[in-house]
Amino acid sequence: MLRIVLCLCVIALAGCGTTTKITNAWVAPDLKEKNLKGVLVIAVTERQDARINFEDAYTAALKDQGIHAVASHTLVNGTARKTSKDKIIAAAKQAGLDTLLLSHYAGTLEQPVYHPGTDYYSVIPAYGSNYGYGRFGGYYGQIVKVGSTAGIWTSSKQVMLVSDLYETATEEPLWQATSETIDPSNRIKLRDSVIQSFVGQMEKQGLIKK
Template sequence: MKKMSRLGLMWGWLSILAMLVGCTTAKPVAEWRDANYQGGPFNNFLIVGVAGQESIRRTFEETFVNRLRDEQVNAIAGFEAIPGEARPSKDSIKAAIEEKDIDAVLITHLVGVDEKQIYHPPTYSGGVYGYYGVVRGYAYEPGYVSKQKTVKLETNLYDASSEKLIWSMQSATINPSNEKKLIEAKIKTVVKRLKAQQLLAVP
């Protein structure tokens, strides 16, 4: 068996870590659609993000609107359609729907953040005798514990005219590097699933 140097093992772990940090994804963990709904696809969205910080809400809504416009789909951010309300009321949303001729309302909110510790077993060469091989020059990396954060977000799509929930999806993002990456990953997944469900009126 070839011996691996400690330096080689270290660079291997660093390469894996770099890939994880540079690739933030929002994986769908639950999805539902009203099987009896016959409407859609939609072409004029009201985007509402529910967040504790107004800056995060604005970033989310703006990013989502720009993403839909890239798809040539009309959209308006909640903070623009309903100014002055951090958490828009039902009456405010209904008024914005009528004024802006909205046909669908997309609301995203945080479900929860889970944090846990993960044990990574030691890496060594030499098969079942690897531990004995340590003292004889085999490469060895001790086990260690890392923290894993999973952010879960839920997006609900409503038909504006009937106020009926027609689609819902929860996603999970593991160890997002920052809020911007988390938002972009979530929006990318939502748009992909809306297309698959034929709820997005793309040209």
């Protein structure tokens, strides 16, 4: 099933760890009892280029896990948002794909973040009548503030995407996960980080079997 136990078949950030986390995930209790094979990967977006890029990357990540996955743009023309549900389901059935993996943008949350200022200090030797030469006390000094930076306000963006798995024949939901990516640096890293997290969650919940 995604080898889904079905063998269902529904990328790490370059140079650093993923910035995405899964905030919510659900799986149908009877999923492991279903003998599902093959998944049609669908990205719901107004932009055809974005659809192709996301579907191809998601499909490749699933294939790396041994899953039989097909990008919907190879079977259905136009953007998924403007394509009828019946047309997509018909394409999946004709291709022998028992599940539909649909992903879409769920919004961006922007929150203010306060970064406190920093004070800088230095130690000035404190020699004098109270600090005898050669005595331990002579090594202590006075700590004085020599500078500081002011606190500033910035904003933190959290981009959310949702991925849903449905059974093609019944249209029943089988799995859902919501991802949250904090301050993504670019679209490609956002895409790859999200997909990596979704695939990791599938494996964690037993949809993908090694």
